[in-house]
Amino acid sequence: MRIEAVDFFYLAMPEVTTAADGSQDAALVRVAAGGLTGWGECEAAPLPSIAAFVCPMSHGACRPVGAAVLGARLDGPADVAAIAARIAQDSMDLLQAAHTWSGVEMALWDLLGKARQEPVWRLLGHARSEPKLPYASLLFGDTPEATLERGRAARAAGFAAVKFGWGPIGRGAAAADADQFAAAREGVGADARLMIDTGQIFSEDVEAAAARLPALVAARAHWFEEPFAGHAYEAYAALAARSPVGLAGGEAAHNIAMARHLMDYGRVRFIQIDTGRIGGIGPAKAVADLARARGVTFVNHSFTTHLALSASLQPFAGHAEACICEYPAAPSALARAMVRTPLAFDAAGMLRAPEAPGLGVELATDALRPFLVEAEIRVGGRTLYRTPAL
Amino acid sequence: MRIEAVDFFYLAMPEVTTAADGSQDAALVRVAAGGLTGWGECEAAPLPSIAAFVCPMSHGACRPVGAAVLGARLDGPADVAAIAARIAQDSMDLLQAAHTWSGVEMALWDLLGKARQEPVWRLLGHARSEPKLPYASLLFGDTPEATLERGRAARAAGFAAVKFGWGPIGRGAAAADADQFAAAREGVGADARLMIDTGQIFSEDVEAAAARLPALVAARAHWFEEPFAGHAYEAYAALAARSPVGLAGGEAAHNIAMARHLMDYGRVRFIQIDTGRIGGIGPAKAVADLARARGVTFVNHSFTTHLALSASLQPFAGHAEACICEYPAAPSALARAMVRTPLAFDAAGMLRAPEAPGLGVELATDALRPFLVEAEIRVGGRTLYRTPAL
Numbered sequence: 001m002r003i004e005a006v007d008f009f010y011l012a013m014p015e016v017t018t019a020a021d022g023s024q025d026a027a028l029v030r031v032a033a034g035g036l037t038g039w040g041e042c043e044a045a046p047l048p049s050i051a052a053f054v055c056p057m058s059h060g061a062c063r064p065v066g067a068a069v070l071g072a073r074l075d076g077p078a079d080v081a082a083i084a085a086r087i088a089q090d091s092m093d094l095l096q097a098a099h100t101w102s103g104v105e106m107a108l109w110d111l112l113g114k115a116r117q118e119p120v121w122r123l124l125g126h127a128r129s130e131p132k133l134p135y136a137s138l139l140f141g142d143t144p145e146a147t148l149e150r151g152r153a154a155r156a157a158g159f160a161a162v163k164f165g166w167g168p169i170g171r172g173a174a175a176a177d178a179d180q181f182a183a184a185r186e187g188v189g190a191d192a193r194l195m196i197d198t199g200q201i202f203s204e205d206v207e208a209a210a211a212r213l214p215a216l217v218a219a220r221a222h223w224f225e226e227p228f229a230g231h232a233y234e235a236y237a238a239l240a241a242r243s244p245v246g247l248a249g250g251e252a253a254h255n256i257a258m259a260r261h262l263m264d265y266g267r268v269r270f271i272q273i274d275t276g277r278i279g280g281i282g283p284a285k286a287v288a289d290l291a292r293a294r295g296v297t298f299v300n301h302s303f304t305t306h307l308a309l310s311a312s313l314q315p316f317a318g319h320a321e322a323c324i325c326e327y328p329a330a331p332s333a334l335a336r337a338m339v340r341t342p343l344a345f346d347a348a349g350m351l352r353a354p355e356a357p358g359l360g361v362e363l364a365t366d367a368l369r370p371f372l373v374e375a376e377i378r379v380g381g382r383t384l385y386r387t388p389a390l
Numbered sequence: 391m392r393i394e395a396v397d398f399f400y401l402a403m404p405e406v407t408t409a410a411d412g413s414q415d416a417a418l419v420r421v422a423a424g425g426l427t428g429w430g431e432c433e434a435a436p437l438p439s440i441a442a443f444v445c446p447m448s449h450g451a452c453r454p455v456g457a458a459v460l461g462a463r464l465d466g467p468a469d470v471a472a473i474a475a476r477i478a479q480d481s482m483d484l485l486q487a488a489h490t491w492s493g494v495e496m497a498l499w500d501l502l503g504k505a506r507q508e509p510v511w512r513l514l515g516h517a518r519s520e521p522k523l524p525y526a527s528l529l530f531g532d533t534p535e536a537t538l539e540r541g542r543a544a545r546a547a548g549f550a551a552v553k554f555g556w557g558p559i560g561r562g563a564a565a566a567d568a569d570q571f572a573a574a575r576e577g578v579g580a581d582a583r584l585m586i587d588t589g590q591i592f593s594e595d596v597e598a599a600a601a602r603l604p605a606l607v608a609a610r611a612h613w614f615e616e617p618f619a620g621h622a623y624e625a626y627a628a629l630a631a632r633s634p635v636g637l638a639g640g641e642a643a644h645n646i647a648m649a650r651h652l653m654d655y656g657r658v659r660f661i662q663i664d665t666g667r668i669g670g671i672g673p674a675k676a677v678a679d680l681a682r683a684r685g686v687t688f689v690n691h692s693f694t695t696h697l698a699l700s701a702s703l704q705p706f707a708g709h710a711e712a713c714i715c716e717y718p719a720a721p722s723a724l725a726r727a728m729v730r731t732p733l734a735f736d737a738a739g740m741l742r743a744p745e746a747p748g749l750g751v752e753l754a755t756d757a758l759r760p761f762l763v764e765a766e767i768r769v770g771g772r773t774l775y776r777t778p779a780l
Contacts (some may be wrong), residue, residue, distance in 0.1 A: 229648035
């Protein structure tokens with residue numbers, strides 16, 4: 001079959017705040033081929049991502065993503081990889097291309113799975129979908145008291161693992177952060193797994209990050225996530241050499257090489273990949289295999305919808321040893337509206353990539369319509385983009 | 391003073407081809423502050439770059455570039471760095487941000503230089519603007535004969551150094567490339583400096599790149615540029631270990647860390663930075679200093695206008711040992727129209743960053759108007775961008 005159409009939808013909450021909550025808007029992608037529909041999602045700014053799909057060509061190495069996708073053959077996983085290779089060469093100077101392509105790639109896998117009546121993880125070569133312990137992914141409260149309450153609520157909701165991130169961490173003294181870490185531990189209880197995410201706040205400042213280590217040890221943090229900027233491999237390596245807590249990172253990776261470098265140069269012990277940024281499910285699977293070969297734990301990065309969550313689980317679905325997964329525990333109303341039936345935990349509280357064909361989720365297009373943002377892009381008298389019918 | 395306005399202009403040739411000629415369109419930036427005007431240029435796809443400046447916020451770590459720029463203080467270089475730091479944190483999830491910001495940053499330096507009546511290179515701390523040997527930057531012809539003719543023409547035009555890039559190299563057999571390299575050498579003559587650029591064509595394939603080494607040695611290539619993808623540090627290092635010809639690369643760097651990694655992990659001997667991509671002149675100066683400390687030769691990447699050329703020369707203007715510079719020898723009519731008085735060679739054929747304030751070039755706005763592409767972006771009923779008056 002051929003890829004007949006690719007439609008982007010810009011969805012957003014009525015009000016978007018400066019909280020580090022990536023579920024406040026969404027760049028939803030719908031692809032059509034062979035009478036079937038596939039869905040994907042870019043974990044990216046919607047407008048620049050749409051622009052990177054529809055923009056006019058700048059030159060041979062700066063072509064729009066759409067040029068490699070529309071009309072391309074789609075009969076199997078090799079065709080998806082071929083499109084990705086073409087984008088790597090023909091759109092090498094279009095920085096946003098990886099984020100744009102990620103959502104399209106995801107939708108192509110969804111469509112391929114539906115065509116073959118197989119879940120995507122099986123198309124990737126996984127024999128089965130292994131259970132993962134879901135951790136509630138939450139933001140720190142503005143105060144330790146607020147964090148403590150969020151921890152208690154997550155525990156009461158049944159989560160045996162909880163991650164707190166961002167908020168005021170790193171913006172004040174190390175002692176203030178220590179109070180937050182202690183509150184997080186108190187909130188989730190002594191036996192829960194607790195992860196801490198500082199959202200790149202220390203940039204490349206190893207000493208500032210290291211000043212947080214004693215409190216992380218005291219709170220028995222399972223990992224210390226994103227202390228530094230995504231490319232700061234030297235800082236990661238320097239901190240890893242002196243940290244009793246394993247470092248985690250990788251959500252910023254927009255290609256396989258960045259993830260590989262964070263493992264090999266940065267010495268992280270947990271590599272966290274967002275399929276909505278790294279170029280989709282194929283590159284994420286490649287990273288899962290690289291991680292396994294290195295004894296690094298692959299973890300999905302997922303903070304938004306259950307469409308993105310399902311996509312994020314596919315790459316390591318069959319890797320039993322990678323047994324923990326991120327779960328968006330407080331998503332926006334928009335994110336909650338995305339699919340008709342959310343992924344559910346089993347009786348033991350574990351999560352699996354779905355058994356249903358494709359990504360195994362059904363889009364709730366009617367529920368999404370109220371969040372649709374009308375957009376239009378005109379260049380040189382031509383309309384390159386106008387919000388399609390959802 | 392405060393940054394009062396930032397205007398983007400999308401300029402393009404009437405016809406844009408798939409040639410690897412980045413001068414076929416331009417994303418021009420005009421900033422206004424304190425009654426002065428500064429100009430810059432993103433070496434990037436215009437539409438996605440504009441979108442990344444004006445798009446609505448997605449969340450606290452995915453804000454538009456404009457949010458950090460408009461209204462910000464601009465009294466000196468430290469203010470430019472402060473805006474850059476804010477973008478690194480607040481736009482970390484907006485991939486295109488670095489390309490967008492690069493043109494704005496350049497314009498801010500131009501404006502600061504005009505305000506202080508100093509060339510930008512002096513604001514960067516350089517004591518003087520050293521002469522650089524300009525190399526004509528050309529694309530390979532489709533045939534060795536065409537390449538030979540281009541080489542002869544460049545030599546006849548007075549260039550003592552010539553670079554050939556892209557074209558058919560790497561798309562066929564190594565023997566075909568060897569014919570091209572030999573033709574290039576024959577065209578430029580025995581005594582000219584000759585550089586070869588393969589435009590990432592070998593991706594991460596070290597053996598394929600290595601197969602070109604004997605012909606590069608035979609043609610006495612001064613460097614072997616961009617054999618691999620921008621992030622393929624391992625491939626660079628593996629080839630560097632067996633190549634008698636020094637490797638060059640770096641134009642894809644969209645932050646300082648990428649350039650540093652290409653030197654430290656990738657072992658390049660020439661680091662080539664595009665101020666229109668790496669985040670502007672400030673980060674490029676930081677890379678020039680890192681290169682000097684490592685004994686790596688800094689080279690500007692510049693294939694388009696004399697506005698971009700001047701900006702690309704500022705970061706290493708005072709580094710006498712970095713004595714070669716790229717010069718766009720066959721730019722488009724659009725690129726030629728950009729400034730009123732192009733940078734000129736001295737009697738010895740050498741090029742210098744201008745002594746005039748700011749970037750030292752005067753925009754030819756009237757000559758540019760025929761290339762202006764009208765564009766409009768509307769989101770949620772609001773016009774976020776419409777081509778301003780030039």
